[in-house]
Amino acid sequence: MSWWRRAKLFIGTGLGALLSTGAGAETLTLYWNAGHAYQAYAEVIERFEADHPGWEVRWERFQWPDMRTKLIADLAAKNPPDLVAEPGGWVQEFGQQGLLLPLNDFVAKDGEAMGFPEDWQVRAVERNMLDDQYFGVQIHLTCxxxxxxxxxxxxxxxxxxxxxxxxxxxxxxxxxxxxxxxxxxxxxxxxxxxxxxxxxxxxxxxxxxxxxxxxxxxxxxxxxxxxxxxxxxxxxxxxxxxxxxxxxxxxxxxxxxxxxxxxxxxxxxxxxxxxxxxxxxxxxxxxxxxxxxGGVSLMIPRDAEHPDQAWELLKRLVALETEIAVTKEAGMTMPRKSWVENAEVQADPVIGSFGKCLPYAHDVxxxxxxxxxxxxxxxxxxxxxxxxxxxxxxxxxxxxxxxxxxxxxxxxx
Structure with missing residues (x-):
């Protein structure tokens, strides 16, 4: 990856934001946790940009409390990011307040092809729902x-x-x-x-x-x-x-x-x-x-400027091949049932040890x-x-x- 691409992907604010937005380009804003800025996700973003000429992803990284402060201000100003990774609990909280976009129409269109919700652990689906509406899609499932x-x-x-x-x-x-x-x-x-x-x-x-x-x-x-x-x-x-x-x-x-x-x-x-x-x-x-x-989910604010593009990026970020790549790189555990069954995942002693605590882990x-x-x-x-x-x-x-x-x-x- 070139130094220019690395600068664009890995500097989420300040000068990086200026570098990443060229004249006439459309910008998709993604809020992310600083500790989860893995190379595998950077490569997903790079491929998304390559497949969508004229689009730039502004990947902004925060610690969770700082992200929450920024996000609440953005939501109040009706100027939120297009896609947000959250640490658990925000989906239902903000969904109850009418601040998130229901994802049912997207799921009806693409759910079967992406394996959602059938390939996700049941609790990973339920914790991102209100009544019969999906407001988030789990990307990490942890303990x-x-x-x-x-x-x-x-x-x-x-x-x-x-x-x-x-x-x-x-x-x-x-x-x-x-x-x-x-x-x-x-x-x-x-x-x-x-x-x-x-x-x-x-x-x-x-x-x-x-x-x-x-x-x-x-x-x-x-x-x-x-x-x-x-x-x-x-x-x-x-x-x-x-x-x-x-x-x-x-x-x-x-x-x-x-x-x-x-x-x-x-x-x-x-x-x-x-x-x-x-x-x-x-x-x-x-x-x-x-x-x-624990675990991280992805959600799209109701007032997001580019919800369709946000969903397209979301699908790539939660794909099984992305999950496997992130596990190989960082040891993260994932919500898909097919991830649990993957031979490479099962062979890793560290990941296997974390996986053994999931059955007695509680979403408190x-x-x-x-x-x-x-x-x-x-x-x-x-x-x-x-x-x-x-x-x-x-x-x-x-x-x-x-x-x-x-x-x-x-x-x-």
């Missing part, structure tokens, strides 16, 4: 689980990764020292859910229209993590902000024995430290073995999203968890206060 430094554990006397909370704490303490930590937690709120889920906690009860995070189990879960940081000194204090790559960077630098992450970190670890001896373990078990499900906010109040409550939860983790407010004090405020939001019109 987070335990990743560990084999050598650091062996040096501390452990031949296998921990399987329970008690074992995890023991390993974290034993592998801490000399400027290295046993565990590096992530500041992004989704990562905290592995602890809640393993203690049998659910986010929302639709029958009572209440959140459940004031229970003894929820309090115990978040206090366990806080104590690991504050009392045991066996975990780093996560750096607040929009960059969720911090724990991966510590792990790759051989400074953290364990992290909880998903397939999105496979490529950064492999390329950042090819000599690192690391492995993927099953998720921990406390009251139950569980973890959070699935029912809460349907209330239309998920974003407000998640923001409130993030604030309360930060009080516990950073300001050492006891979970027994903070979580009931959160539940009271969250349930007031749910009870309001």
């Amino acid at each position: 987070g689980t335990l990743v560990y430094n084999v050598d650091m554990l062996k040096e501390a006397g452990f031949d296998a990764p921990p399987a329970t909370w008690e074992e995890f704490r023991e390993v974290a303490i034993a592998t801490t020292g000399g400027g290295r930590f046993g565990f590096a937690p992530n500041p992004s709120i989704g990562y905290y859910w592995s602890w809640f889920l393993q203690n049998g906690v659910t986010y929302y009860d639709p029958e009572t229209n209440t959140v459940n995070l004031d229970s003894p189990e929820a309090i115990e879960a978040i206090q366990f993590l806080a104590d690991l940081i504050q009392k045991d000194k066996a975990a780093t204090t996560p750096v607040a902000g929009s960059d969720y790559e911090g724990p991966q960077k510590l792990f790759t630098a051989n400074r953290a024995a364990m992290i909880i992450t998903g397939p999105w970190d496979v490529k950064p670890i492999r390329t950042g430290n090819p000599d690192l001896n690391w492995a993927v373990a099953p998720s921990l078990n406390h009251k139950e073995q569980a973890t959070f499900a 906010a699935a029912e809460l999203r349907l209330t239309g109040k998920h974003a407000r409550i998640d923001k409130l939860l993030r604030s309360v968890i930060e009080e516990i983790i950073y300001n050492q407010v006891p979970a027994a004090e903070a979580m009931p206060r959160f539940a009271k405020e969250a349930n007031a939001i749910l009870a309001s019109n």
